Amino acid sequence: MEGHPGWMEDYLPGIGARGTDVWQILGKRLRLYQRPALYRLHRWGTEVWDWPRWKWFVLWRMCAAVWRLVTGKSVGSLVACPTRVREQGGSPGLGATRLYWVAIRTHALEVRVGGPVGPVFQHCPRVVGRAETGVWVHDRMLFFLQDVAGSRPVTLDVVRVRVATSGRIKKTVLGRAFEWLATKLDG
Numbered sequence: 001m002e003g004h005p006g007w008m009e010d011y012l013p014g015i016g017a018r019g020t021d022v023w024q025i026l027g028k029r030l031r032l033y034q035r036p037a038l039y040r041l042h043r044w045g046t047e048v049w050d051w052p053r054w055k056w057f058v059l060w061r062m063c064a065a066v067w068r069l070v071t072g073k074s075v076g077s078l079v080a081c082p083t084r085v086r087e088q089g090g091s092p093g094l095g096a097t098r099l100y101w102v103a104i105r106t107h108a109l110e111v112r113v114g115g116p117v118g119p120v121f122q123h124c125p126r127v128v129g130r131a132e133t134g135v136w137v138h139d140r141m142l143f144f145l146q147d148v149a150g151s152r153p154v155t156l157d158v159v160r161v162r163v164a165t166s167g168r169i170k171k172t173v174l175g176r177a178f179e180w181l182a183t184k185l186d187g
Contacts, residue, residue, distance in 0.1 A: 050140075054160060061158055068156075076103030076127075076156030078111065078145035084162045088135045095163045096135045101145050103127045103156060108149040116144050116155050139163040 012022055069075045078101045085095035101124065103109055109124035111131065121143065122131045145157040 074106035074147045076145050078157040078159045080159045080161045084164050087165050091135050094135050095137050096133050097161050098132050100130045106147045106149045110146045110148050112144045137161050
């Protein structure tokens, strides 16, 4: 990277970043932004590749759920409604959603954030329930429904939430069904 910015040359040593490796890493990351057309192509390619990869993962999880049902093990479903949330006013890139879950053949559930061993979002006292997130959900955030009744936690379902900066947000049919079920159970 030619012509290092002066403020960076003063800032980086103060946080312990020294040597030419820092400038090489920054140079590699900045190449995308120096060529806007290539950067847009890169972002588009990432989006195009992400969709089929997620769909294959969902298909694999559905097959695993059918297998668990046939073999008499616990089965559950986790739904975010809406799965595509709008950015909240003062929090760029962040939104809020509701999570609904239902499970059979278990009595202890947890909803975890980011991964099967991620932070616990909700300890579920009932096998049917719902919880509302705050305005901290970022784009492509994953929520995992875990059966923690046995000696090893088992992932029953995974849901991904997208954060949209604009556009129309609509609820899915499954999300509306879970909302209806939750209102009937609550009152």
